[in-house]
Amino acid sequence: MTKEPNDVTITRRISMTVNGERHEADVEPRTTLVDFLRGTLGLTGTHVGCEHGVCGACTVLWNGKAVRSCIMLAVQADGAELKTVEGLADGATLHPIQQAFLEKHGLQCGFCTPGFMLSIYELLGRTSAPTEEEILDTLGGHLCRCTGYQSIVEAAHLAVEKMRTR
Amino acid sequence: MKPPVFDYATPASLAEATDLLVRHAGDAKVLSGGQSLVPLLNMRLARPALLVDLARIADLDGVRADADGVAIGAMTRQRTVELSSEVRARHPLLHAGLQLIAHPQNRNQGTVGGSLAHADPAAELPALALALDATFDAVGPGGTRRIAAADFFLTYLTTALEAAEILTAVRFPMLPARTGWSIQEVARRHGDFALAGVVAIVGLAPAGAIASARLVLFGVGATPIRAAAAEALLVGGPADAASFGRAGARAAGDLEEPLTDVHASADYRRDLARVLVGRALAEAATRARGA
Amino acid sequence: MTAPEKRLPGSVAELPNSAPRYVGRPIDRVEDPALLTGRTQFIDDVVLPRMLHCAILRSPHAHARIASIDTREAEKLPGVVAVVTGEDAKRWSNPVMTVPPGWGTHCLATEKARFVGEPVAAVAAASRYVAEDALELIAVEYEPLPAVADARKALELGSPLVFEENGDNVMLRKLFTWGDIDGAFAGAVHVVQREFRWNRLGANPLETFGVVSQWDELAGTLTCRGSFQAQHHFAMARAMVFNLPLNRVRFISHPHGGSFGGKGGARGTDITALLSRKAGGRPVKWIEDRMEYLAGGASQAWDRHYDAALALDAGGKVLGFRVRLLDDLGATAEGWGAVSAAKPLTSFTGCYAIAAAQYDLTIVATNKLPGSPYRGMGPPPHNWVLEQLMDLAARELALDPAEIRRRNFIAPDAFPYTIASGNEYDSGDYAAALDAALAMGDYPALRAEQARLRAEGRYLGIGLVNTIEPGVFDWNAYAIVGQPGTGVPEGATVGIDLFGKLTIKVGFALEGQGQYTVAAQVLADWFTVDIADVRVIALDTLSAPPHFGPGGSRLGVALTGAVLGAAQRLTEKLVAVAAGLFRTPPEHVELRDGRIGVKGRPEASMPFQEVAQTMLARSDLLPPGVDPNPEATYVWTAPGRTPADDQGRAKSYLTAANACHLVLVEIDVETAQVHIKKYWIADDCGTRLNPANVEGQTQGGVAQGVGAALLEEAVYDEDGQLRTSTFMDYLLPTIYEVPMTEKRALCTPSPFTPLGAKGCGEGAMHTTPGAILCAINDALVPLGLELREVPASPQRLWTLLRQAKR
Structure with missing residues (x-):
């Protein structure tokens, strides 16, 4: 990021582990977590859709829990363990959730998809046999404007299968 | 949509936190989960000079259920309480109410104390607190005090907490024996703020008449609203559709002008309250019969 | 200079491949690995x-x-x-x-x-x-x-003027008459006339x-x-x-x-x-942030006041269709929103053979956000108006909604069929789609269930709507609002590299429809290679061949034409080289199953890649005069398009897909909420190049249709202040509101397009709003109510239901 003089800047030193890698940086307290991840760390796979906590495109895992990173400040994540979409695949092998989305055409433009996948990741970390209600509850916090959700539900079910037989 | 400049503090103790609030009187805002505050910051509708983040203060996070009730630290994430198997088993109303709050991604970050202190009149937790006679523990420069739910919610987004006072814990009493419960709401979409909602708790006498009733409406006024006159109408009467309908009409009729916004007029909200009171009472009575 | 272009393959069977592996199959998308790992560069x-x-x-x-x-x-x-x-x-x-x-x-x-x-x-x-x-x-x-935020007030004398220099707020006013409309209404036994109001809504892609x-x-x-x-x-x-x-x-x-x-x-x-x-x-x-998008972006379309009427004979045959539209385009015409008032001409009379029609169009300016295009580009409200009138006519004639439609369908043997407003439909079998939908949903059982639950005080409604999806847009369709031009070119360049791999260069970026996959499928089957051997690359405006990109349900067809045309030209170059190598006239040489060789002599052939390699690296072997570039470009544009006449009539959109949606809803008459209980779709868009892509387009359109019917509305107060400026108030449907649908694919190939495919990106958006709204009105019949304003928000429905109680 370009640094230009700005005499009102107040910064805080923060550190966090993202996808297993430790980062330290000075940030303005007003920097949202998503702007920090994208702008400072260059992890642009997390997307910004509404900046007021409705659409879910910016969802990341914060200490294992899916949260909306547009309505969390970077300073609030000081010391936290984060996971973003860049941390899902194992090298050239897609994570089972990613593979399920691919096989079920669970995405079209793909802008909302990282958020969906991270919420499913949290769910499947908690239970290997989620109920239909739990899947709905998980996906209900995300907006997708392309797919009409049907293929996303199918992808979620396939991901459950894949995780179980992994 | 980027927040304005503000300073940020992470006090390690409640004393430090209240001290900061006193020193920056009027210019500081408490940050807990941020699910309501950070959107307002992004829109520059909130402009505090200092955010006091409670996240680093020990002992504000935790949920404990015993025979008397569920005690919850103010910084406990809503999702933690929702997923607590103890809460689910021993306080199904609280569990059900938490599931209606926005979406899991919000509940993972949003705190119980934050929602109660924010006091949105369409939110579920304030209504549950009022319905269950919850008590609030607060710490301020003058020490600690306990506030009853009936005294806590003053008006729209305003509570009995003083400017430098911090909510530390809330205690939700258990439902009395032989009572049934219901929480019902109508929202535009699942997870949206309720256009109108009702918490009902009904106790039945062995013969089946209504022994006790508690009705709290939300989304239809400046605070969650206890429908005391409707409750009184119910007690001693039969647990039947006619009683529930009368109670609904009374509860709705007693409302002062509910909010009109882009989604619902005052009249529609009032009518929803009437319908939902009837439905909630019916469901609560059914549960009470099985209790 | 060159011989006339060879005709492009009209079906998969015409590809130079005995066993195509990709076209017509729901194969995985080539764009997905990068999207799924967060590597696509937005x-x-x-x-x-x-x-x-x-x-x-x-x-x-x-x-x-x-x-x-x-x-x-x-x-x-x-x-x-x-x-x-x-x-x-x-x-x-x-x-x-x-x-x-x-x-x-x-x-x-x-x-x-x-x-x-x-x-x-x-x-x-x-x-x-x-x-x-x-x-x-x-x-x-x-x-x-002083501001004007209401289209009707904007027409009044003394209204505030959005552009003073233009004298009034009328952007366009024109009457289009097709056939003997006065005669149709004069001779009608039944006339069904209603006013309808469609409020503003818009695209709201997740990325602004x-x-x-x-x-x-x-x-x-x-x-x-x-x-x-x-x-x-x-x-x-x-x-x-x-x-x-x-x-x-x-x-x-x-x-x-x-x-x-x-x-x-x-x-x-x-x-x-x-x-x-x-x-x-x-x-x-x-x-652009989301609040900017909602207040100042391309987020609003179709702010419409309708007054429309059907004229019918005693047997339910529609004689004429009259539409008066007052279209509120907002403050300027910068957003191409006026095009949405023109596009209904492409399918004005829907699936029906209606000889006479009239369109009385007024577009006005108000102090609101300029209108923009949105999926469907205008017909979704128009289709609702037509289909709702069909339902009302059925009630008046005591006909079943399915029956009145059946009586008016364009017959399957009537294609190509020119509709009253001038466009030509390529092919179709509308009764087949209707029958398929009715069978899927077990329509008689649905009606029985509706009657049974009505007796229990429950209000179920059945919506049955069929529409045309005009595909492959043409500028000539928008001539009536001042858009010049006929034909929309789409180009592709296909090349073979020294290592024998293929590249397709196009002039549009990924948008979500899976078009790179379609391009790769088509080319992989043309040359009989693994799809992994094909790469699709987007070029900028100065390096790409002439192009438009996605829009108007066109790109699947247009891109298929461009890729096939380029592949065919490239093949001709390879053939010329191979003819020299085999010392045979070119007309005896062909591409078949990935090999270029002499017809009827399998031993005299070589992999097409070797021909390309010869072109690039063995000039010593090349016959004199051949073009040594194993790359070719083709710009496809729809054949047979005609400029519009003074009544706007033109052969415009090339294809006419057809769908029939059947939906069951229930209205909670106490809370005024609508629940979609079941949803069936029979859909005919000709050859499906990638059925999974088509299904995604359909289901995505259903979701947007649900939003249009029930949730989405850009609300302005009378001073022109926007009251729905965030996603808390402008409501996109979530997984809870969108039904999971049961779908059946029918196939009437287009006789006019490469491989017989039809445009299919907008069909569900054309159909779903009308289907849900017709279902709601079906549920309201016992109460004697009609809802004629969109969306069917609980507030609007509650207000209506109160009228019944009085």
């Missing part, structure tokens, strides 16, 4: 050296004279590099061209602001945070003017618009990277705005997070260009 992911960030100050008034703007304090803020206002726009740019003409402005308000959210000034700074800080330091003195512009004063060039749905179209408009030759304007489209016609971004692009110029050529990025 525009907000782009960082350029010395890049600045733009924030835009917007008018809080619906209508106000701008008395003064003081930017001095903003310019002093550390980190701020440039500030622009309407004065800069006037100095360095022209007002934007519009359709209809004469209703456009500069990118920044000059003398007055005409809608809430109109850009008034903009800042380029070191970060978006600082740029937004600077906006707060700009002092604008407004003199508020974004752009990075760079102005090079010395070279006289403008380079813009962004999420442009139609990059060449954008570049042309910018060339006109900035008085630049088109070859000095370079647009580089990035993959974008959906568009649906409503990506917009013209003003933001122009503003960042001005800022870059003022900032000495530093690149300036603007990422």
